Amino acid sequence: MINEKELLKEKAAYFAQESLETLNHYLRLPSVSAQHRAIPETVEFVAGLLETFGGKVKILDDLGGNPVIYGFFPAGSQGNQSKTLLFYNHYDVQPPDPLGEWHSKPFEPLLKDGVLYARGTADNKGSLMQRLAALKTLQEKEGLPCNVKFLIEGEEESGSAHLEPYLKKYKELFSADACIWEFGSKDNEERVQLYAGIKGSAYFELSTKSAEIDIHSSEAACIDDAAWRLVQALSSMKNQNNDILVEGFFDEIEEPNEALKKLVENLPFDQEALKNLYGLKRPLITEARGEDPRQALMFHPTMTICGMISGYTGEGSKTVLPKEASAKLDCRMVPGQTGEHLYKCIRRHLERHGFSDIEVTLINSQEAYRSDINDPFVKLVNKTAQEAYQSETVLFPTSPGTGPMYIFNKYLHLPIVSTGVGWAQSKAHAPNESIRIKDYIDGTLHMVYLLKEFAKI
Amino acid sequence: MINEKELLKEKAAYFAQESLETLNHYLRLPSVSAQHRAIPETVEFVAGLLETFGGKVKILDDLGGNPVIYGFFPAGSQGNQSKTLLFYNHYDVQPPDPLGEWHSKPFEPLLKDGVLYARGTADNKGSLMQRLAALKTLQEKEGLPCNVKFLIEGEEESGSAHLEPYLKKYKELFSADACIWEFGSKDNEERVQLYAGIKGSAYFELSTKSAEIDIHSSEAACIDDAAWRLVQALSSMKNQNNDILVEGFFDEIEEPNEALKKLVENLPFDQEALKNLYGLKRPLITEARGEDPRQALMFHPTMTICGMISGYTGEGSKTVLPKEASAKLDCRMVPGQTGEHLYKCIRRHLERHGFSDIEVTLINSQEAYRSDINDPFVKLVNKTAQEAYQSETVLFPTSPGTGPMYIFNKYLHLPIVSTGVGWAQSKAHAPNESIRIKDYIDGTLHMVYLLKEFAKI
Structure with a gap:
């Protein structure tokens, strides 16, 4: 068992590292939803990305707003075909203003001393790439332990104004047993922060x-x-x-x-x-x-x-x-x-x-939403985080941040926990947004562990 | 006497019209003091302009801030050598923002239906050109009836922060018996508005x-x-x-x-x-x-x-x-x-x-300043305005606007009245600033009448 875990850790690190080049491409797209920038090319990029990783993709664009991307990765032949985990991400980013305060260009990723700087690294492009790297780690070994779906929208930073009709119409398509939300970060004492709810x-x-x-x-x-x-x-x-x-x-x-x-x-x-x-x-x-x-x-x-x-x-x-x-x-x-x-x-x-x-x-x-803090899925996300990061975790009943969690639960009825790739200095929404490569790798392993364990509960 | 007045009127109209081309050159200089734009070239232009009209010019630049321009036009041989009228003008203008609300370009003068649009037409480039046209009218006939001085500064729109040291040091140079201030306009019932004071x-x-x-x-x-x-x-x-x-x-x-x-x-x-x-x-x-x-x-x-x-x-x-x-x-x-x-x-x-x-x-x-409303000079400016514009006047004890009148009186001890080239729709400090050519011509005649009468009192 230790050997398997060590092997997984090695593989996760390898595929996380490998994915950084693709992440840099993704970060170069200035997909600022508030300013309607680079949306079509980003949709094309993300859809292509999911396909590259073996996903079946649908671009949903019939209900207004920026397109919503659906991705489906079926469980491997040895996996649990009856369990599905949904990942929620968004391909849009906050405006980079004030520009003058960036030490590097917001849409030119810069890797320095193990830290990757660019708008969208922490919020939320890094998390998507990390999750895909986790899928690849599992695919390479024995196939996915359960089904995985993605919902990747393009208006999260503008309030997800058009998302509800998509969730309502496509609730069967997105149906799942639990959901991993878009974001999360370590605190300044290196504890992994997890959120079982969200403010409105x-x-x-x-x-x-x-x-x-x-x-x-x-x-x-x-x-x-x-x-x-x-x-x-x-x-x-x-x-x-x-x-x-x-x-x-x-x-x-x-x-x-x-x-x-x-x-x-x-x-x-x-x-x-x-x-x-x-x-x-x-x-x-x-x-x-x-x-x-x-x-x-x-x-x-x-x-x-x-x-x-x-x-x-x-x-x-x-x-x-x-x-x-x-x-x-x-x-x-x-x-x-x-x-x-x-x-x-x-x-x-x-x-x-x-x-x-x-x-x-x-x-x-x-609106705000809070998952049941005692749900087994909530506990599992917490436990696997401790194992993958080898550090303490802090489970918050709600994040002070916001997202469309309320409508996910309204149409999909499932527990939701948020975790992501940030660190204490990530500066989401501010100049010099960044992630650390170390966290990116550990978080990839977290997603690997979670998928394996989730398939069993 | 009627004939002489008619002749003066004709000549003033001629030289006012003639001066419009030069005014357009002046208006094209974007001399926004708040943004430090085009100051040296505007100083050069104004100094050259005074010289072209026969003035002796000094550019005062030894006490900080944008240069102050001194111009001197001596009384003609038949004039009163012991009387001096000082004109106060400024070569700087307000910022043209918000740019989107201009119907034409702020620094590209546009003449349309007898109205000349550009930043600085009313405040205050039009008044300077008009005063020079009045001098030319008198010079062409019999020489100036009195001495004329100009003080033309470049920071009026930024609060004339550096003017006081210049007035203090050069008070002999600028000494005069009375002063015509920079601005004024007709009201919406075509009455000429005159100001014997100013708010701070x-x-x-x-x-x-x-x-x-x-x-x-x-x-x-x-x-x-x-x-x-x-x-x-x-x-x-x-x-x-x-x-x-x-x-x-x-x-x-x-x-x-x-x-x-x-x-x-x-x-x-x-x-x-x-x-x-x-x-x-x-x-x-x-x-x-x-x-x-x-x-x-x-x-x-x-x-x-x-x-x-x-x-x-x-x-x-x-x-x-x-x-x-x-x-x-x-x-x-x-x-x-x-x-x-x-x-x-x-x-x-x-x-x-x-x-x-x-x-x-x-x-x-x-600081604010108010001239004695009963001073003979104040009354004379009022009377000659009525004659030149052939319309009613309104003499205000103070303008709600501001300028460095207080320090003029502090160092030069003289009555000051403000009159200028604007109309009710001049929109000083706002987009689509303008003057009417008709007022520009009438105002030129006002200055001609004033100089002639002033030489006698």
């Missing part, structure tokens, strides 16, 4: 127009400007203490049970490491509020200004009353909350507080 | 940095973002009713006397026309507050957000906690207020309200 997100744009043209700011004694309107409207929605003030915002939340709260209490959390990682200039919100950051990350909804713009933002001074202003708002949701409800709350709040001129658009939304 | 301005940049890198917004339950910090700080400075809340902001204001207030009460003000001109979406500030907009424009200080930016402002959604945010703030000041005092007030206000992380920079500031 509702992304809004708020905008206002105060005039048809920008006006000389000498008129400001009579005429207000759009920037002030937006600032005042936003400040009515959240105060300096980070209390969200939108009436009804918290109404539909399903409180976590005591057992779950207790579990979260015992999760590791290194406040100083977090501050150092990001170079935070001020205390954590939870510090200032005397709250447990673990509970906040798992169970508190949020309201973030992801961006805002108005008027002249160039060099020096321009004396102008800006005619328009806009902000992008990301609300992370917990189970029970919906984007539609938050939209109504924000709209009503603005009306009530004298800001009926502020337009609100719900850009996209996804 | 203090331009600030507020910025904050919350982290060394942008952070995935899934962390928002623990980590706040720079955009919210800035929004909350700004909203503490001015409320939804447009009350400026910065403690001490109003402390040093010199109240206008009752006579001046009374004069202002009787100024024309067409609220509906103003709303239509700019396509305003909401009531005037003064409407909502039940205030007289004339008094507000003349005597109230303001606080405008001229621009703000944070995080992702591109297409679609990016889920990020922005690490930094900044805003540009323009405070129009009335007599008594200083930029240094307002800086201290804002700094102290932010500290007191828990925003010590917000950095404040005073980019530039200029």
Whole structure:
């Protein structure tokens, strides 16, 4: 048994290494869904990739949005034909902005000191390649121990707005017994982090127009400007203490049970490491509020200004009353909350507080989802991670991040655990996104172990 | 006498028309001081222009900032050698942003239906050319009736930050008996607007940095973002009713006397026309507050957000906690207020309200100034305007706009009146800035009449 495991480890390392060249090709495709960049060529690339690894592929493109790619790899002749594991990945990436802060080009992979830098390495192209390398490891030996399916979509970074109709229509095609979600990373103490759930997100744009043209700011004694309107409207929605003030915002939340709260209490959390990682200039919100950051990350909804713009933002001074202003708002949701409800709350709040001129658009939304933390599949993913990485794991009942987990469960009814290829410095969504080759190899072995064990339960 | 006036009118029209080609050359120079564009070539162009019209020129460049151009045109042999009129102009222009809203290119003058479109037509290149055309009109006939000096600077649109040392050092060079200021325009009922004073301005940049890198917004339950910090700080400075809340902001204001207030009460003000001109979406500030907009424009200080930016402002959604945010703030000041005092007030206000992380920079500031409304020169500018334009005039004790009038009087001790080439649709500082050729010609005659009469008083 030790010999078999050692052999697998060697093979997994070999095929992981071998796959890096293909990963580099994949990373060079600037598939930014928010900017509609390079989508057709990326779909073609991914479909070809699955076929190269022996998959049957369908490109689903009949329900709007970027195509959804289906891949199927049947169990080998000695495998369990009645068990199917579904992998969820996405081929789109976040915009690379701000470009000036990258040390290398975001779409030119750079390998340096065992770290591979490029947009999409951690989120989420690395994970797909790693999973394919795991399949190859098993195929080369004795064939796959169970069926494997892939769902690879192209709008995850834009809120997976078109995914639900695909899941609804193709639920038979994607049917499986369990699902491995797209992402995961090690923490800064080298523990592998696994997630059995996910927060939701509702992304809004708020905008206002105060005039048809920008006006000389000498008129400001009579005429207000759009920037002030937006600032005042936003400040009515959240105060300096980070209390969200939108009436009804918290109404539909399903409180976590005591057992779950207790579990979260015992999760590791290194406040100083977090501050150092990001170079935070001020205390954590939870510090200032005397709250447990673990509970906040798992169970508190949020309201973030992801961006805002108005008027002249160039060099020096321009004396102008800006005619328009806009902000992008990301609300992370917990189970029970919906984007539609938050939209109504924000709209009503603005009306009530004298800001009926502020337009609100719900850009996209996804509900939160939590798997049963005691499901055998959840436990198996955890156990095999410990074996493959030879390190501790941390199993979170939910990720503070977001994805379409809720609709996967709605149509496919299956336990879902998220694990991936990142490390503590992966900087997903930020400049200089990266993964470590060592983690990439260990994670390949994790997927190999998981598939073998999963076929047996 | 009628014949002489008619002849002058004809000649002024001729030389005004003739000067348009040169004006177009001048307008093609994109001399945006805020962006350090095309300054040396514009200085060269303007100096050459003054020389072409017979002026003695000095380019003053020994005290920092963009060069200040001095021009001197002596009185003719029949003129009054002991009287000197000073013209103040600037060769720099506002940035042309937002570029997408121009119907023609900002630095490619377009003449259409008697209207000349380009950045700088109204503010302030048109006025300089017009004044030179007036000089030529008088030179061709009998020589200048008095001495004429020009001070043409290159940082007016950036707050004239370096002008004071030049005025201080070269006060003898620029000494004069009265000054015609750079700008002015007709109102929408074709009345010529004249200004015997000017508001001040203090331009600030507020910025904050919350982290060394942008952070995935899934962390928002623990980590706040720079955009919210800035929004909350700004909203503490001015409320939804447009009350400026910065403690001490109003402390040093010199109240206008009752006579001046009374004069202002009787100024024309067409609220509906103003709303239509700019396509305003909401009531005037003064409407909502039940205030007289004339008094507000003349005597109230303001606080405008001229621009703000944070995080992702591109297409679609990016889920990020922005690490930094900044805003540009323009405070129009009335007599008594200083930029240094307002800086201290804002700094102290932010500290007191828990925003010590917000950095404040005073980019530039200029104090307000009001000439004596009963000065003979003020009256003369008014009277000759009525004659030249053959229309009503409106004499404002102060312009709601800003410029370095205060320091002109500080070193040169002279009455100052502002008049210029604009019309009601000139859109200074905004896209599609323009002047009408008819006003340009009438204004040339105004300067001719003024110089002749000024030589006599």
